[in-house]
Amino acid sequence: MSASQAEQIAGVRPILRRVVANAGLLLGGRTVNAVLGLAFMAIAARALGAAELGVLVLIQAFGQFLGEVVKFQSWQTILHYGARPLAEGRAKDFQHVLRFSLLLDLASTLLGIAIGVIGAFAFAGALGWGSDEAPAAALFMLSIAFMVSATPLGLLRLFDRFDVLAWQAGLISLIRVIGGVVALALGASMEGFLLATAVATFGSWLYLAGSALMELKKRGLLQDFSWRGPLTAGMPGAWRFAWNTNLATTLDVAFTHVATLIVGAMVGPSQAAFWRVGRQVADALAKPAKLLTPALYPELARLRAEERHHAMWRLARNVGLLAGGVALVMLAASAIAGPTVLALVMGKAFEPAAAVMTWQVGAAVIGVFALPLEPMLISLGKPGAAVRVRLAVSAAFLAMLPFLVTQFGLIGAGAGLAAAAGALALGMLWFILRENGNRRAAVTSPPEPESLKGDV
Numbered sequence: 354m355s356a357s358q359a360e361q362i363a364g365v366r367p368i369l370r371r372v373v374a375n376a377g378l379l380l381g382g383r384t385v386n387a388v389l390g391l392a393f394m395a396i397a398a399r400a401l402g403a404a405e406l407g408v409l410v411l412i413q414a415f416g417q418f419l420g421e422v423v424k425f426q427s428w429q430t431i432l433h434y435g436a437r438p439l440a441e442g443r444a445k446d447f448q449h450v451l452r453f454s455l456l457l458d459l460a461s462t463l464l465g466i467a468i469g470v471i472g473a474f475a476f477a478g479a480l481g482w483g484s485d486e487a488p489a490a491a492l493f494m495l496s497i498a499f500m501v502s503a504t505p506l507g508l509l510r511l512f513d514r515f516d517v518l519a520w521q522a523g524l525i526s527l528i529r530v531i532g533g534v535v536a537l538a539l540g541a542s543m544e545g546f547l548l549a550t551a552v553a554t555f556g557s558w559l560y561l562a563g564s565a566l567m568e569l570k571k572r573g574l575l576q577d578f579s580w581r582g583p584l585t586a587g588m589p590g591a592w593r594f595a596w597n598t599n600l601a602t603t604l605d606v607a608f609t610h611v612a613t614l615i616v617g618a619m620v621g622p623s624q625a626a627f628w629r630v631g632r633q634v635a636d637a638l639a640k641p642a643k644l645l646t647p648a649l650y651p652e653l654a655r656l657r658a659e660e661r662h663h664a665m666w667r668l669a670r671n672v673g674l675l676a677g678g679v680a681l682v683m684l685a686a687s688a689i690a691g692p693t694v695l696a697l698v699m700g701k702a703f704e705p706a707a708a709v710m711t712w713q714v715g716a717a718v719i720g721v722f723a724l725p726l727e728p729m730l731i732s733l734g735k736p737g738a739a740v741r742v743r744l745a746v747s748a749a750f751l752a753m754l755p756f757l758v759t760q761f762g763l764i765g766a767g768a769g770l771a772a773a774a775g776a777l778a779l780g781m782l783w784f785i786l787r788e789n790g791n792r793r794a795a796v797t798s799p800p801e802p803e804s805l806k807g808d809v
Contacts, residue, residue: 396536451569493551533546
């Protein structure tokens with residue numbers, strides 16, 4: 354190891370401790386979020402039954418899918434282009450990044466609502482709900498406006514306000530559970546539980562956006578802010594970066610909401626409810642490890658701004674090993690106690706979801722081991738590599754999913770999900786290793802002789 358490499362790696366442990374500390378802050382809120390999320394599902398399951406809960410799940414999945422697809426992941430744009438101007442005190446340049454990000458969010462919101470309202474009626478039969486539920490589904494799609502909160506999210510991560518994000522994570526589920534209890538007490542149908550979810554989304558967005566606004570004012574970053582001017586001034590490759598990160602996340606959604614919609618279309622709302630319940634439990638079990646990812650992004654952005662590439666590699670490796678160890682414990686817990694937990698929380702009718710849930714947890718564990726890879730590629734300015742891997746894996750997974758569900762039921766879908774997670778991890782790792790090799794070659798290549806410079 355060269356002296357410069359050793360200097361770059363020095364200080365990684367304090368950064369890792371900061372990543373873990375910030376993840377710990379998020380863990381408190383997300384743990385509450387996971388517990389309350391399961392509580393809401395349990396309340397809805399006992400009030401509605403498997404079939405009507407399936408309709409609720411499918412409508413929510415469609416709205417969340419659109420919210421994620423249209424969202425430009427502008428929080429990554431804030432981190433990627435805003436970290437250096439903020440560190441160097443260049444307020445005007447930071448405002449250029451902020452303006453670009455806010456306009457992306459606004460355009461995303463309008464597009465998502467339009468597609469959602471039309472799709473709620475146009476795809477009602479195909480996606481698992483009938484024409485009677487279509488008006489309620491269309492009204493729910495208005496909540497997409499408050500799902501697109503990428504800019505406040507990026508600002509709070511950049512400002513190291515993970516405490517705010519922790520509170521926000523718990524707030525949305527708390528409001529949802531309170532709404533679910535009210536709906537249960539009033540004997541409300543599926544529409545009442547949809548309303549509870551929409552109100553929770555709005556309340557969470559209001560808290561997140563308000564907190565980000567106060568942070569901007571406190572730092573004087575809104576002084577002389579203007580909506581006019583060139584969109585990407587001082588942001589080379591901004592549009593390409595925005596499209597690539599959006600596409601990467603859109604493909605990631607294929608492993609969640611799109612899979613739920615396909616299961617519902619193939620085998621009905623009840624099986625979709627089993628799939629969604631299993632997936633929610635799997636996500637809750639893997640959540641402690643996955644929370645390292647949002648804490649990792651700003652640290653990688655700072656290291657990249659300081660040109661400390663070797664420190665980036667080391668940090669990513671340590672985070673992957675740490676998170677993977679936690680995830681393995683979660684997999685063991687799921688395999689041993691899964692059926693008991695489902696029967697206790699959701700009722701005996703949902704115990705069959707335990708088998709597919711174990712596969713879903715296995716897929717989540719693979720993803721947790723690989724979680725530093727995509728942030729690493731994006732922080733190095735290589736979002737296109739992540740997109741290509743996700744595009745190939747998502748296309749293969751979605752193409753095979755109808756066959757797997759038809760031939761093997763939910764177990765086939767779960768096994769396919771685990772295989773897709775493995776393929777995704779290997780693909781990301783290959784690009785990481787290739788990029789590492791390219792950088793080493795660039796560093797060790799001998800300089801071009803003076804006599805050859807200018808030769809054709």
